[in-house]
Amino acid sequence: MIAGTLVVGGKAGRLPGMLMKRGTLLLAGGAEAIGPTFLDNGPVDLIVLRLMARAFAAPPFGASLLDGGPMRRLGGDTAVLGLGEIFLPLG
Numbered sequence: 081m082i083a084g085t086l087v088v089g090g091k092a093g094r095l096p097g098m099l100m101k102r103g104t105l106l107l108a109g110g111a112e113a114i115g116p117t118f119l120d121n122g123p124v125d126l127i128v129l130r131l132m133a134r135a136f137a138a139p140p141f142g143a144s145l146l147d148g149g150p151m152r153r154l155g156g157d158t159a160v161l162g163l164g165e166i167f168l169p170l171g
Contacts, residue, residue: 081105081164087132089145100157100164106132107168108145114166118156123170125150 081100088096091109098115133148154166 087136087145097157097164097166099160099162101160101162103164105164105166106146106151107166110168111166114154114168115157115159117159118154118166119158121153121155121165123150124153124167129167 081097081103083102085104085106087106087108089108092105092107092111094111094113095115096107096111097105097118129146129151130148133146136145150170151167152170154168156162156164156166
């Protein structure tokens with residue numbers, strides 16, 4: 081991934097975002113395994129997450145993918161000096 085935003089409604093497979101340079105992955109269902117080259121930046125409560133939750137609650141999605149609450153942010157991929165981010169549900 082070079083840039084942009086990708087929202088995954090279900091559970092992502094192994095090592096999402098591997099070799100990503102920039103961009104955002106929002107993994108609403110979590111992931112099987114995150115690569116070791118992503119750094120945990122801790123929980124964040126961003127307004128954009130609330131706005132995205134509201135947008136996904138409207139048609140054509142019908143069911144909300146996100147609850148709008150805080151999520152865990154991971155930064156990377158540091159293997160390629162990447163500035164991307166992955167958001168995961170807390171828990």
